[in-house]
Amino acid sequence: MIYLKDVSYVRLGSPDLESAEAFATACLGLQIAERGKKKLYFRSDDRAHTLCYSEGDAGNQTVGFEVEDDASLQVAASTLEALGHAVHAGTAEEAEQRKVKAFIGFYDPTGNHIELVVRPERSGPRYFASRDAGITGFSHVGLNSTNLLRDERFWTQVCNARVSDRIGDISLMRVNAIHHTIALLPAPNAGIQHINHQVGSSDDVLRSHYFLNEKRVPIVFGPGRHPTSGARFLYFKGPDGMVFEYSVGVGEIENDETHRPRQFGFEPASFCMWGAKPAG
Numbered sequence: 001m002i003y004l005k006d007v008s009y010v011r012l013g014s015p016d017l018e019s020a021e022a023f024a025t026a027c028l029g030l031q032i033a034e035r036g037k038k039k040l041y042f043r044s045d046d047r048a049h050t051l052c053y054s055e056g057d058a059g060n061q062t063v064g065f066e067v068e069d070d071a072s073l074q075v076a077a078s079t080l081e082a083l084g085h086a087v088h089a090g091t092a093e094e095a096e097q098r099k100v101k102a103f104i105g106f107y108d109p110t111g112n113h114i115e116l117v118v119r120p121e122r123s124g125p126r127y128f129a130s131r132d133a134g135i136t137g138f139s140h141v142g143l144n145s146t147n148l149l150r151d152e153r154f155w156t157q158v159c160n161a162r163v164s165d166r167i168g169d170i171s172l173m174r175v176n177a178i179h180h181t182i183a184l185l186p187a188p189n190a191g192i193q194h195i196n197h198q199v200g201s202s203d204d205v206l207r208s209h210y211f212l213n214e215k216r217v218p219i220v221f222g223p224g225r226h227p228t229s230g231a232r233f234l235y236f237k238g239p240d241g242m243v244f245e246y247s248v249g250v251g252e253i254e255n256d257e258t259h260r261p262r263q264f265g266f267e268p269a270s271f272c273m274w275g276a277k278p279a280g
């Protein structure tokens with residue numbers, strides 16, 4: 001069993017780092033942590049980085065998850081290899097680029113590139129962004145899935161994810177008390193479907209709605225409220241078509257042992273209890 005503790009970071013390729021930087025700082029509200037060679041590191045909370053853009057193909061997308069220690073990483077590697085997944089052991093240089101002690105890389109059954117990391121760095125100074133978006137931290141990712149049942153099985157049976165709720169066959173899965181850290185959404189190919197940051201209040205969500213509209217950032221869904229996690233949300237489009245979500249008030253699962261996933265119908269009202277409909 002692979003015990004995921006939390007999501008750690010997202011790594012995104014972009015052919016235009018300048019635009020990515022402008023969006024991440026002036027629109028999304030992240031803090032530049034470090035400029036590397038053709039790499040930009042961003043902070044959103046007390047971690048040293050939670051997002052890294054590197055110059056390259058926008059199809060290069062990776063999600064990093066934290067595991068407990070080196071022993072857990074070894075178990076993860078052998079578990080994956082036994083199941084036929086090719087596992088890449090991160091080199092010291094690659095680990096340094098990720099600000100982690102060690103990591104492995106592999107592809108999930110859909111083909112999403114996943115990294116498992118040990119001892120991701122924190123930062124001493126607190127997160128301080130130039131735009132006051134009210135971000136309190138990087139919280140979850142939506143992952144594309146070409147086969148929801150197969151991929152839910154991978155994340156819950158090979159890994160320790162637990163289903164908190166389902167909308168149709170879409171699963172919202174937790175790896176700790178937070179309602180979900182991974183959402184699996186149907187898509188024809190691999191990719192990150194959205195990247196979620198939590199904000200401090202509903203005011204932040206609505207304030208950003210006006211702010212992003214003014215900046216001509218395409219709003220793709222919301223403001224709204226998810227009946228599943230209870231979170232108030234706003235989705236908008238960033239560089240290379242990547243969708244970002246702000247949300248506040250994501251619930252926690254009080255009793256991990258006794259919680260049973262709730263089933264919601266695959267319909268708009270299951271995504272927004274206020275009646276918002278996705279754009280397009």
Ligand SMILES: O=C(O)c1cccc(O)c1O
Pocket residue numbers: 142172183194196226227228229230231245247250271
């Ligand atoms: O927060 C949620 O419950 C949620 C539901 C559907 C899709 C999402 O991205 C979510 O964050």
Ligand SMILES: [Fe+2]
Pocket residue numbers: 140142183194196245
């Ligand atoms: Fe989400």
